[in-house]
Structures are given as C-alpha cells and as structure tokens.
Amino acid sequence: xxxPEVVPFxxxxxxxAGELLxxxxxxxxxxxxLLPERFEDPTEAAGEIARVGAAEGSxxxxxxxxxxxxxxxxxxxxxxxxxxxxxWVELPGHAVEKAEDARDLYAVAAAGWVERGRTRHYxxxxxxxxxxxxxxxxxxxGQQQAHAVREIPEPRDAELPERLEIRAPRMGELEALxxxxxxxxxxxxxxxxxSTVPPQSREASREEWVTTIAGDDDKILIGAxxxxxxxxxxxxxxxxxxxDVALMRPEDACFLHFAVTxxxxxxxxxxxxxxxxxxxxxxxxxxxxxxxxxxxxxxxxSRFWPRRGFRTTFLRLYRHxx
Numbered sequence: 001x002x003x004p005e006v007v008p009f010x011x012x013x014x015x016x017a018g019e020l021l022x023x024x025x026x027x028x029x030x031x032x033x034l035l036p037e038r039f040e041d042p043t044e045a046a047g048e049i050a051r052v053g054a055a056e057g058s059x060x061x062x063x064x065x066x067x068x069x070x071x072x073x074x075x076x077x078x079x080x081x082x083x084x085x086x087x088w089v090e091l092p093g094h095a096v097e098k099a100e101d102a103r104d105l106y107a108v109a110a111a112g113w114v115e116r117g118r119t120r121h122y123x124x125x126x127x128x129x130x131x132x133x134x135x136x137x138x139x140x141x142g143q144q145q146a147h148a149v150r151e152i153p154e155p156r157d158a159e160l161p162e163r164l165e166i167r168a169p170r171m172g173e174l175e176a177l178x179x180x181x182x183x184x185x186x187x188x189x190x191x192x193x194x195s196t197v198p199p200q201s202r203e204a205s206r207e208e209w210v211t212t213i214a215g216d217d218d219k220i221l222i223g224a225x226x227x228x229x230x231x232x233x234x235x236x237x238x239x240x241x242x243x244d245v246a247l248m249r250p251e252d253a254c255f256l257h258f259a260v261t262x263x264x265x266x267x268x269x270x271x272x273x274x275x276x277x278x279x280x281x282x283x284x285x286x287x288x289x290x291x292x293x294x295x296x297x298x299x300x301x302s303r304f305w306p307r308r309g310f311r312t313t314f315l316r317l318y319r320h321x322x
Contacts, residue, residue, distance in 0.1 A: 004101055006108045009060035009074050014053060016069040017062070018046025020095035024126065025247065031128035032313050034149050034250045034289050048092035048246060052076065060093075061108040063101050071096035073105035077118060082197050084320075087113045089123035091247040091314065099131035106139055110321075119321035127312040136317050145316035146302065147248055147293045150309045152283045158276055161269040165224045166277045169232075171213050174206055176229045177222075181205040184260040193297045219285075221277050223261070223270045230265035233274040234258035235281065238291055248291070248313050254282050256292040259301075266300070275308050 022045040029035050038044045052058065053074050060074035073094040075087040096102050110121065123141065125133050160166065169177055185199035200208075212218060223231030238245075238253040256278055261271055282290050292310060294301035306312075 001098070003104050004063035004065050004070055006061050006063050006104050009053065009062045009072055009109075011050075011053065013062045013069055013072060014046050014050050015042075017049045017072040017095065018042040018044075020069065020072065020097065021045035021049060021092055023097075024095040024129075028126045028128050028313070032149065032311060034151070035248065035313060036246070036250060039247055045092065049074065052090050052093050059109065059112055061105045063096070063105055070098065071101040071105055073102070073109050075109060075113065075121070075123075083122070084120040085118045086120040086122060087118045089121075090244055091124045094123070096132070099129070099135045102132060102135045103139055106136075114321055121319045121321070123317050124314050125317055127315050133315065133317075139319065141317040141319045143296045143315050144318040145293055146296050146312045147291070147314040147316070148305060148310035148312045149248070149250060149253070149289055149291045150311060152287055152290055153279055153309065155280050155283065156276065158273070160273050163226050164268070164270055164273060165227070166273060167222055167224060169209065169213055169220050169222050169229070171210070173229055174209055177209050177232070178202050178205045180229055180232045180260055180262065181209070183262055184258070187260070187263075187300075188295060188298065192299070193295055195295065219278075219281055221274055221281070223265075223274050225265055225268075225270070231261040231270045231274055232258065233278050235278055235290075250289040250291070252286065252288040254285070254287040254290050256290055259292070271304060272308075 019042045022040050022042040025039045025045065029037065029040065039048065055076035058074060058076040060072065062069060063071035073089060075089040075093060077086055078088050094102065094105065113121065123136060125136055127133070182199045182205060185197060188195035188197065212220060217236060219235040221233040222229045233256060235254050235256050238249050238255040279290070292305060294305055296302050
C-alpha cells in the first residue's frame with residue numbers, strides 16, 4: 001500500500017478523526033474493559049480531539065487516502081520546565097487505521113516541532129496495540145512510563161510483617177516523613193532510571209506534609225517499622241487528575257499516585273501489606289477500580305505492580321532529538 005497523503009491537521013478534520021479515535025478506543029476496550037465506555041462514541045472522542053487541538057501551540061498532521069481521513073496526529077507543548085523544549089501527543093492525540101501510517105504522520109508533524117526547537121517528544125500509545133507501539137519504536141521512541149489499572153479485589157486475610165504498623169502520618173514525625181518524600185526522586189535519579197526531575201527542598205516537603213496531614217484530600221497510608229515511618233502509599237479520587245487523562249480514567253476509580261519504601265525496609269513485605277491496605281480503603285470508600293503508574297526503567301516498580309494485578313493500559317513513549 002502506498003504512503004498516505006499527509007497534510008497539516010485542521011479543525012475540519014476533527015469530526016472524521018473522532019471516528020478513528022472511537023475505533024481505536026473500542027479495540028483497546030476489547031483488551032481492557034475497565035476503560036471508560038463513552039469514548040467509543042465518535043462524538044465524545046471528537047470532543048477530546050478538539051480539546052487537544054485547541055491547546056496553545058498545538059500542531060499536527062492528517063493522513064488521507066482517496067480523499068478519506070485514515071489517520072491524524074496532534075501535539076502541543078507543556079510549560080513545565082522539567083520537560084524541556086517539548087511536544088506532547090496526549091491520550092487522544094493520534095489514531096490511525098494502519099499502524100505504519102503513524103510514521104508518516106510523525107515525519108510531517110515532527111519537522112515543524114524540531115524547526116521550532118522542540119526536540120523532546122512524548123506520546124501516549126495504547127499498550128494493547130502492539131503494531132502501533134512497534135511503529136513508534138521504529139521512529140526512535142522508547143518506553144518511559146506505564147499506566148495501569150485493576151479491579152479492587154476482595155479483601156484477604158493477611159498478617160502484617162512483624163514490627164510493622166499501618167497508620168496515618170503524624171505531625172510529630174515530619175522529619176521522617178520528609179525522608180520518605182525525598183526518597184522516590186533520589187531513587188529515580190539513580191541507575192537505570194536517571195531521571196532529571198530534581199527533588200523538592202526539605203522546606204517545601206515540610207509545608208506539603210503539614211497541609212496534607214491537616215487536610216483530607218488524599219488518603220495517606222504510612223508503613224511504620226518499630227514506630228518509624230519507612231514507607232508511604234498515597235491515594236486520591238482519580239477525577240481530581242483533570243481532563244488530560246479522561247481516556248484512561250475508569251468509572252468509580254481511585255488513583256494510587258505515590259508509593260515509596262526506604263531502601264533498608266525493602267523485601268520485608270511492607271509494600272504488599274500497604275497495597276492490601278490501599279485496596280481495603282478503596283473498597284470501603286466505594287471505588288471499583290484503582291489506577292497507578294510507574295517509570296518502566298524503575299526495576300522495582302515495573303516488577304512489583306504487575307505482580308499486584310495491575311494491567312498496563314497506556315505507555316508513555318519518549319524521544320529526544322540530539
């Protein structure tokens with residue numbers, strides 16, 4: 001099959017693009033039914049495309065064969081300084097009939113991005129679409145982040161590891177809580193992750209903990225060994241994450257957005273106990289599903305969470321143009 005005709009993405013392409021995204025989502029839900037059903041509706045899907053297409057600095061490409069839209073790609077920069085000179089292809093930012101066409105779309109769209117000095121490219125790809133993932137790999141992208149979901153399981157009887165207590169954080173242990181807060185970015189900065197995201201200051205962490213302990217927005221579970229905090233799991237309602245993640249947000253879902261265990265406490269069963277406690281809290285709160293994510297180069301996380309029953313829904317892929 002010859003390559004498609006590729007032109008700049010335009011507003012008049014949104015309606016047809018909605019059909020493509022809805023078809024992609026139907027295929028993905030066949031592999032993972034916990035994903036939200038409403039985006040199987042082309043109108044709902046088109047609304048998501050219109051949103052990303054209206055983002056400041058948005059640009060992209062559309063692919064046609066015989067006058068019919070067969071693929072689209074839309075990206076926009078994020079302003080956060082951590083991401084560098086970037087373009088993000090968000091969850092609804094691309095869909096194709098043929099996986100290979102993603103490469104032609106990227107070739108056109110990326111030319112403009114790089115010309116404008118935006119050399120760090122991020123794209124979310126359905127993990128269940130192996131051919132599409134391979135097309136992005138063939139463009140020089142690699143896996144950076146995994147997003148996953150599972151049902152809230154039935155509670156199980158399990159004894160806590162000896163000397164471990166699971167409880168809420170306490171104001172009188174702020175210094176120990178700060179150590180937990182800083183442990184994850186320190187771990188991510190090491191091999192083989194090499195994240196460039198700097199840890200926040202101790203003072204900023206202290207202020208955040210004071211606010212968190214005084215409030216009730218997050219559910220914080222502390223694993224304390226002999227009374228000392230050595231692990232932390234934090235959860236919140238997934239609908240607090242905003243519109244950017246709508247395609248991966250199940251109904252009645254909570255989000256496990258932070259999990260860390262100090263190095264000296266790993267391997268003692270604390271993570272499993274905290275995960276069971278997180279499931280129990282979620283069930284008691286009426287949630288039916290739970291979502292989390294992790295850096296795929298984080299060897300500990302990328303092995304731990306699938307063993308806890310989490311199934312990958314989306315991969316965030318990354319390419320840095322030299």
